[in-house]
Amino acid sequence: MQSLHWVINTAPPFHILEGQYAGQGICDVLIDVLDDALPELATKRTVLPQTRIRQQFQRNENQCFPCMIYRPTPGETIQSEPTHFYAPHGIITTQEKAEQITQQHGNPVRLGSLVHDRNFRFGYPAGRHYPALHDILEQARQSHLNPVAHSGENATVAILSMIKKNRIDYTIEYQILQQFDHKTTDDSPLVFLEIAETQDQYVLGAIGCTNNAWGEAAIKHINRVLPQVQQHPDFLDVLDLWFTDKVGNQEYRQLLQQRVWHTTEDHP
Known part of the structure; x- marks a missing residue:
């Protein structure tokens, strides 16, 4: 495997393509940090409507979408380990x-x-x-x-x-x-x-790639560097930017440690 093909859509604050916060979407920064952590892979990004992205997964086209709901059982996509979490809709x-x-x-x-x-x-x-x-x-x-x-x-x-x-x-x-x-x-x-x-539930986010041999290889690369990506200062800063409210009585970062990092240790 030599490259990653990211597909993104105009859905702020997941992806922000213009305006004051351009490039500061949650998954814009997630891709940035992942690309830096995987310098051996060439990458490109294609902007598509959400419906087109799903159609391409169904047609088995090689691509990865960085903002999916985590599902441990592969379907149209094979997914990474969780990247972060959301309070429920x-x-x-x-x-x-x-x-x-x-x-x-x-x-x-x-x-x-x-x-x-x-x-x-x-x-x-x-x-x-x-x-x-x-x-x-x-x-x-x-x-x-x-x-x-x-x-x-x-x-x-x-x-x-x-x-x-x-x-x-x-x-x-x-x-x-x-x-x-x-x-x-x-x-x-x-x-x-x-x-x-x-109420009181939460949703894990993950990266999804096409459920084929190419996607399996992509997810292996992503999972290998994901622990450092999850705690990268740039990724944590963008999570802080958008997850500004407390969840119950706990700060988002405290819950991130418990729900995604599976630790209660202090991290920078």
Whole structure:
């Protein structure tokens, strides 16, 4: 194996291609640090819509995507060891709609109740998947839920814009997207609400490569250097930039040690 082919999409704050924080997306920096740790491999990056990235995995094209949900059992992709973690998906909406949603569906929000409420329109970026919430959303789809799926470039940011313009009422996302919106816009701030069904859970992130011989070789290279990548100052700094809220009563870095590094020792 002589090279890595990274595929990325315009989905801040995972990848940020323009503006004040260009190049400071979580997975932009993860790729930077990995590339530096693997100087023997040539690398390139291709920007594609999320739906196209998935199609290429299904067609067995050689590529790696740095921002996947960790699954230990290979499917369309074979994955690295975990790189970091996320608090679970929640509801992002306006302050006004947040008050209405919590009055009717609780706080944390009972998603199984909200998705059956026809007074609130749900939208999401095409290609986005919610494994922990799949059964709830699928049941709602079978009855009446017809969510707005936005495809193409900048789909995640476009969904937030649609919420602000009252074209949809809420989306399901990680809190870091609300943080990105707060840091980069002067609009009325959006609100993040926890989901009752996944409260206190967490999601591991990982790098996924095509599930073939090329991908297996790529993951072996990545896993070999991952311990130093996980604790690289540049990667930790970008995690600090976007994971600014405490999770429960603990700082993100404390939980990172326990959940990803599997240690409670102090690290720089």
